[in-house]
Amino acid sequence: MNKILYKKQLSETVFLMRVEAPLIAEERKAGQFVILQLDNEYGERIPLTIADADKTEGSITIIFQVVGKSTTDLAEKAEGDFIETIVGPLGTPTHIKNYGTVVCVGGGIGVAPLHPIAQALKAAGNKVITIIGARNKELLILEDEMKAIADEFVVCTDDGSYGRKALVTEPLKEFCEMDPKPDMAIAIGPPVMMKFCAETTRPYEVYTEVSLNTIMVDGTGMCGGCRVNVDGKAKFVCVDGPEFDGHKVDFDNMISRLNSYKKFESDAHNCRLDQQIKEKEEAAL
Secondary structure, three states: OEEEEEEEEOOOOEEEEEEEOHHHHHHOOOOOEEEEEOOOOOOOEEEEEEEEEEOOOOEEEEEEEOOOHHHHHHHOOOOOOEEOEEEEEEOOOOOOOOOOEEEEEEEHHHHHHHHHHHHHHHHOOOEEEEEEEEOOHHHOOOHHHHHHHOOEEEEEEOOOOOOEEOOOHHHHHHHHOOOOOOOEEEEEOOHHHHHHHHHHHHHHOOOEEEEOOOOOOOOOOOOOOOEEEEOOEEEEHHHHOOEEEOOOEOHHHHHHHHHOOHHHHHHHHHHHHHHHHHHHHHHHO
């Protein structure tokens, strides 16, 4: 059982929680994630990046977006409540060294897993250029935290409600056209956003890592749910990743596999809403 020590709502659908997990906090490295389960008997297993950790407090920070039944249930928990199971740290840590200049691109909720990576890259002596984006101002997260890390900082919104009206690929292309060009790029966000970031850097031969967030069950490579094609070979995000060379990932195949689960997610969410309506009607009688 893992106690929720702190909870904060970052936007309409995004929440931050600091959770008691001393062993994970002690061992975690940038780029790693946990799998949590609210109900050990029937609960869905949810993979979430470790956004931060405090060894002294014995806690890890998770940031998640409400998209279905399980994340809705998690969002309804309060400080002092418990998460039944958290397993981790899982995945291969980010390879951190002094590359030179690194462009870190985060889209939407992807800014959360990008934060510890950008922190570690800065600590290793890199010049860190950070680009974060969202559909609108209300959906931006961790702006102050990312700005504090960055040597150069750009904010984009699709609708122009804040920062620069542009997709994140626009400033990314501009940085790639500079002389000298960046030594590396890291892009984390929705699959389509990562795909086009990789396509943006490809002509400039700027090595680009992406962090994939696929369907996972066990987190040990046994179930095969997180399988992706990388350079024509099958890889498992939970053990081989979550980070891969974005120029070699078959994003179309990955997106197709993710969409195959949409109906099940929608059915589970709608079933939960029907149950809530029923409970309210019964309480009103």
